[in-house]
Amino acid sequence: MNDTPTQRGNLVLPCLDEAAALPWVLSRVPQGWTAIVVDNGSTDGSAAVARELGARVVHEPRRGFGAACHAGLRAAECDIVAFCDCDGSLDPAAVEAVAGPVRADEADLVLARRMPTASGAWPVHARAGNLALARMVRRRTGVPLHDLGPLRAGRRRRLLDLTLTDRRSGYPLEMVVRAADAGWRIQETTVPYQPRTGRSKVTGTWRGTYHAVRDMRAVLR
Template sequence: MEHRVDVILPCLDEAAALPWIMARLPRRYRAIVVDNGSSDGSDVIAAGLGALVVHEPRRGYGAAVQAGLAAATADLVVIMDCDATIDPVELPALVAVLVDGPVDLVCGRRRPVGRRSWPLHSRVANAVLAALLSLGGRIRLHDLAPVRVAWRRPLLGLKLTDRRYGYPLQTLLRAARAGWRVVERDVSYRPRPDGSRSKITGTLRGTVTVAADMLRVARAEARPVGGATR
């Protein structure tokens, strides 16, 4: 059975990336572009290319993803960066891992294509955070997953609250607490099509901001919270 998939793409000024992403989406994969305050016409471009466009005025990665989840209707969802660093052509292989199970969450592990795709300071911060995540022994990951594949209802059942850059870590911590079966698969990680750096992890300051958000979430999640529902 071929599943319909909603692909949630948090978007802030990604006009250069959207045509490439939309052209490479597999059949039965619907793009939900969550515009998070773009000033370059990303929302208009996405709509013109056939995406469902959702506007989320509250800035933050988590806010954008949650808005996309609220708009999604497919049973199966992909959450993916909207900067063309991940090739949508690789998504069916990740989806197959989930569908063939028994797996609850599939996380992409970045494998850089070229030196420019992933700055050293961002790699180091990611490795440290992934190591902290693994300390509890429930989930062993090498990356904090720029692409994640899950069933929509259980994902909503995690009741995620972070609306900033700690959102991916909160997802993994609550999935671990809920006893989810989490696996990691390689994905190619490419330079951005316009040659620019990531607005967040492409700079040392941005990487520090993300790391601070994630450490804040890690401390908060050390306290008991409600689990997920299946």
């Protein structure tokens, strides 16, 4: 599976009620990247909006961030696959910079470290939970990561070969742990992180953050 000169990769966008954010998000997808919007049970017409804007839409009825991400990975057709939140907090235009080291065979997995652009971009409780998990990952894997951010890139076949099983919030962490255990070259780069469009279902609430941290700790155990 090889990319053509005009086809740079697939960008998987897990989506749950993000109709308000989709127009900006999809307008920022770089030329040559095909957006795969994975609708995870939206009730606000997200799938129709994405389709009207030219994105490929995949439906994943099983609720969960990991379920949506993995459905997008399985549906991808390009060698390079990237993942990005669909809420407007991350700029899809950064995907080529994230995927660049993978394309150049300098890394096997690249994660984007989020740098908030405004005080409300990353709630304190969510940032604290992320930092705690990043420390656990460093101890567990030896990989010097500072963030388990959702914007990341790797090669489709190798990602599938990791046989990831978590279908909830632990999916991004399981990807890192299994990749590290397999001896992958893992890098981190920096991207801006801005306030999301609408209300967060996960990090915008204490309850959501608690469940995300719980899922990720279960993966580490």
